[in-house]
Amino acid sequence: MEGLKGMAWLLVLQSLGELLAHALVLPFPGPVIGMVLLLPLLRVPGIHRQVAACAGFLLRHLSLLFVPVAVGVMAHLGLLATYGVRILVVITLSTWAGLAATAWTLRAVRERPAHGDSQGS
DSSP states (O other): OHHHHHHHHHHHHHHHHHHHHHHTTOSSOHHHHHHHHHHHHTTSHHHHHHHHHHHHHHHHTGGGGGHHHHHHHHHTHHHHHHHHHHHHHHHHHHHHHHHHHHHHHHHHHHHSOOTTOOSOO
16 A cells, blocks of 8 residues: 555656646756655655555566566567667667766766865965
């Protein structure tokens, strides 16, 4: 029952994120806005427990979520044969760009002085 309540929280927050994204014409996808809304709610023990139960279930069965993707790829093998190399290059470059941006951000944050440190003392 906890997992179902957690799924309800996730769906409500995703829907609320979609609503806000469309109503306010925000440049972010609704699910991302929903996750941002979820973040402070995870401090509430009851909500945290429910979402954790749902997340645990989804992670245990994660492989099942790839079945539709695999079926879609099999249904469009012609497109993959035509554009496969381009897709592979784009995926590789975007992955490396994401890793580089993450590493750069981590380095910048780690080298920044901690809040409250005095530089001149």
